[in-house]
Amino acid sequence: MARYGSLPFKEAIDYFNQKAPLPTTGWRDVYGAQHDHAFMVAGANKVAIVEGFSSALQAAIANGETLADFRKRFDEIVTKHGWDYKGSRGWRSRLIYETNIRQAYNAGREAQMADPQFQERFPYMEYRHSGAENYRPQHKAWDRMVLLANDPWWKVHSPSNGYGCKCKKFPRSRRWMQRNGRTEPDVAPPDEYRDFIDERTGEVKQIPVGIDPGFEHRPGQSWLRSLTHRQQTGQTPQVEPIPIGPVAKPDLPAPTPVNATAVLEDGLPDEQYVQAFLDEFGGEQVFKDVTGEPIAINDYLFRDADGSFKVSKDKIRHRYMRLLARGLIQPDEVWALLEPDFKTLGKYRVKRRYIKRWVLDENGQEVHGYSAFEYGQGTWTGSTVFTPHRKRGKERIPEKIKYLEDQREGVLLYRRGEG
Structure with missing residues (x-):
């Protein structure tokens, strides 16, 4: 079973396994919370390639395979399909492996922490910076900030908050707050925003400074809504089509x-x-x-x-x-x-x-x-x-x-x- 950190996570496995492999031409084709149901590898526009990487990552998550194991599978997929990817082998394989496993882990943790009994025991969450040498200043500034578990700030800032981001959030109990001399949670800091032009739609999005475009959402949130519905009613809800792709469409070729x-x-x-x-x-x-x-x-x-x-x-x-x-x-x-x-x-x-x-x-x-x-x-x-x-x-x-x-x-x- 998947082990990312110290605990096995069935929820992380379930989260990743329900994703549908979707071919794309670039990373913008699937954006933000759309990743909760679509698995993609930027620039992998053949179903067989995407399915190959999906299977490789399923094995890594379920069996605890390392980056070295994944790179062997990466080489096999590239050789078999002749995939002409961008970037070096080391950088690209690490990016695919770490981003997907980390977000599956985060989505699994979100599912665990959404349980009402869990929230009763741990009504607070603490943001922890990874301690990386090359860090984002905003992530460092959020380090050790404790907010209510249902604070709206988490809807956008729940880790991971960008490519290569290793920040985490930890549940905290009332007893933990007392031991650490805290009587009240912190107040979420105001955000500064920067413009990001979504080339698929032409839309100008307001992205909080410190968060990479596409990461401004809680991992697994839409999947979690479905999971919560099943837990509360015992029924699997009907799913709606996911609107993926451009709103601004190119002109069709002449008939x-x-x-x-x-x-x-x-x-x-x-x-x-x-x-x-x-x-x-x-x-x-x-x-x-x-x-x-x-x-x-x-x-x-x-x-x-x-x-x-x-x-x-x-x-x-x-x-x-x-x-x-x-x-x-x-x-x-x-x-x-x-x-x-x-x-x-x-x-x-x-x-x-x-x-x-x-x-x-x-x-x-x-x-x-x-x-x-x-x-x-x-x-x-x-x-x-x-x-x-x-x-x-x-x-x-x-x-x-x-x-x-x-x-x-x-x-x-x-x-x-x-x-």
């Missing part, structure tokens, strides 16, 4: 012209619609998308659990099976996002969404549409929608443009024309 002959007729056998989809892949059994992720291509994509075809359930999709396949082969964008895993309540899963815009000449009228193909954990959903433009002044506005924009969420892994 791809498509010949009307690509649209299939109504009334064909289901097998023929399925074959039209499969033919676009030239017989490939395992297709690698534009990001290098594998997808199994076979007619089981279109079968229900009982083996029957599910091609025409929406009465529209079957006509656009070729375009659905082409949108997967040459998408305009690929997004990775987290959604509730309804098979395992309280957890999340990762899926990829492929988006493609089309323009079709239909009887001399310009008709616009798009494809959206979602894939994750062996299951998929897909749709292609065409709708005429309506005019608004001199503009031509797609009827479904808002719905399409709502589909563009998560981490943008690929954009046509950008790699």
Whole structure:
């Protein structure tokens, strides 16, 4: 069992194991409390790489593996997947190992300290600086400060408070306060703030001086709410989608012209619609998308659990099976996002969404549409929608443009024309 410090922490293991491995293009793709449910390694944009590091860290947390052990796993993952990471091997492996293990430990401790009986015994918390030689002045100034356990200051300042921060907070009892000559807790100091521009959204965030961007939250807080709900009610709460990724989105590439002959007729056998989809892949059994992720291509994509075809359930999709396949082969964008895993309540899963815009000449009228193909954990959903433009002044506005924009969420892994 995990030992970070001196005590084993089942809660630390549970906290880390419920995270969903999420591919990203940079550290800003997952921010702050989003780390409570998403595991990422900055710049690891392949699911297999992220899953490899997740497994390596699970072993380190559960079995007490050292940094030297983790570095062996690090080298194996890099060699196997050819990952071109930034920074030196020593620095990058230490950063991944220490940040994740420390935050899992901190989240586990937060879960223990949230117990009402624990808080009754230990109504105070003491901030302790790590004693590092190269320290942040603010962290040093907070050393030995004792506040009420429910003081709002802890919501933002609970350690860790930055990369490499080894500060901790310790529970203190009333008896401890008496022994140390304290009659009242301290008063939390006022914060100074600095601006941080979130490049995902364009938002200017106010970050307390002394805290690294992304660390201004209590570790495991959203996970802890779910845990507390289970302890109080005996039930696992439904989870909501986690809004990860940019609000300010880049413009979509121009729509791809498509010949009307690509649209299939109504009334064909289901097998023929399925074959039209499969033919676009030239017989490939395992297709690698534009990001290098594998997808199994076979007619089981279109079968229900009982083996029957599910091609025409929406009465529209079957006509656009070729375009659905082409949108997967040459998408305009690929997004990775987290959604509730309804098979395992309280957890999340990762899926990829492929988006493609089309323009079709239909009887001399310009008709616009798009494809959206979602894939994750062996299951998929897909749709292609065409709708005429309506005019608004001199503009031509797609009827479904808002719905399409709502589909563009998560981490943008690929954009046509950008790699």
